[in-house]
Amino acid sequence: MVTLIKAPRGTKDLLPGEIEKWHYVEKIAREVSEIYGYHEIRIPIFEHTELFQRGVGDTTDIVQKEMYTFQDRGGRSITLRPEGTAGVVRAYLENHLNSQPQPVKLYYLGPMFRYDRPQAGRMRQFHQLGIEAFGSNDPALDMEVICYTYDFFTKLGLTNLRVMVNSVGCPQCRSNYGRALKEFTESHRELLCENCRDRLERNPLRVLDCKEESCQRLLDGSPDIHDYLCNDCSSHFQQVNEYLNLTGVPFEINKKLVRGLDYYTQTVFEVTTVGPDEGSLAGGGRYNNLVETIGGMSVPGIGVAIGLERVLIALENQGVQLPLEQKKIIYIATAGEDPEGKLAREAVLLLLELRKAGFAAEKDLMGRSLKAQMKFAGRLGASYVVIFGLEEIQQGRLLLRDMLKGEQLEIPRDGLVEYLKSLLN
């Protein structure tokens, strides 16, 4: 026997039974996006490696150790997208969307790839819903993106959400604050974890959300980033707060929220659940310099990425029953001997007729006995079974069995479609 090839580590098949939930979540995603005025964009699943190096940032874990990078046959370095923003920014520039009325508001839905060790809620191929809005620095847009995220979750039925918001300022504020933070930790550097000592040099803000207890203890009484925001950043953040207060979204300000991607400026936010930990459900923020980094033109932007696997896990943990509806199935069964294949032909004709009329119809394809056909119809979850043999054909009638009630009645062959329509509407 040939050895079985399995799906690569960190990937999995979504089978019937599970995929319906995805369809539902995707449906809500599209509905909410439409309500908020975001339009779908489909960008490539792979891009030039350099796009992510420049966009996501060379110092990030994503670029340093998590990218699926390979050479294509033309010798180009290609990377499977680890996130959506960089690609959307590229598409915005490449397609001159800056010449459209601003802001340009886009959403995407699809797989992302990161070379991580898989665990609960973390796959090498995972799926994100994301939105990006370009061309406006209005705090009301920050509010809108956060509100969109919260709305999406609540429409799905999630509760116990924690929405954390912060501002990391512009590069100027950040470098001032970074300096202050370095000074503050200078005297007890040895108390920081190894990782943080490194962070202090590369990206000082990241020290703030370190999970090491010793680091957190040291940070007690550390400088407040909000004291280092310039006037513009400070008032921007204040206005975001004011707008958010109008929305009813239960957010909290977390001064230590930093986020791992280099490109964020000013507003950053993250959504998690309060109870059992599925990891964060969504993260996002403003990136007023990213477009410039990628394309040389200064355009403000803001976005969010929502992890769909984690949303599904949270829904499961919270016992949310999704309203999955499935079409009622009509099964066609034949009874008795069929030496000339007449029953089989009649069954096919009926099948075609039912499907043409819009019903989900099935017939036996396994050459099963009537008993086995009934059993199969039961397993399919068929609502009705149409049964006939040669005798019924001759008399121009059929048996129609209601599988739920376990009752059946005789009806004229010609009236079947109309009768089923009256039953199912």
Place this chain on the structure above:
RNA sequence: GUGGGUGUAGCUCAGUUGGAUAGAGCAUCAGGUUGUGGCCCUGAGGGUCGUGGGUUCAAGUCCCAUCACCCACCCCA
């Protein structure tokens, strides 16, 4: 990249101090006399015991290695 746990049928698991053709339930398929599902009964198919080595007269069982999966850390969605 680091640490922990688990690998026996499609699934969930038994398998004694090492001992003969490796079992059960569920699932699948077929039957339980003429043409009727769910319950019940009978039967069938399905396993290189993750893989490779070692110890032993004898390994599913003991030892080593390796791989895969799960979980956690880092980080993130």
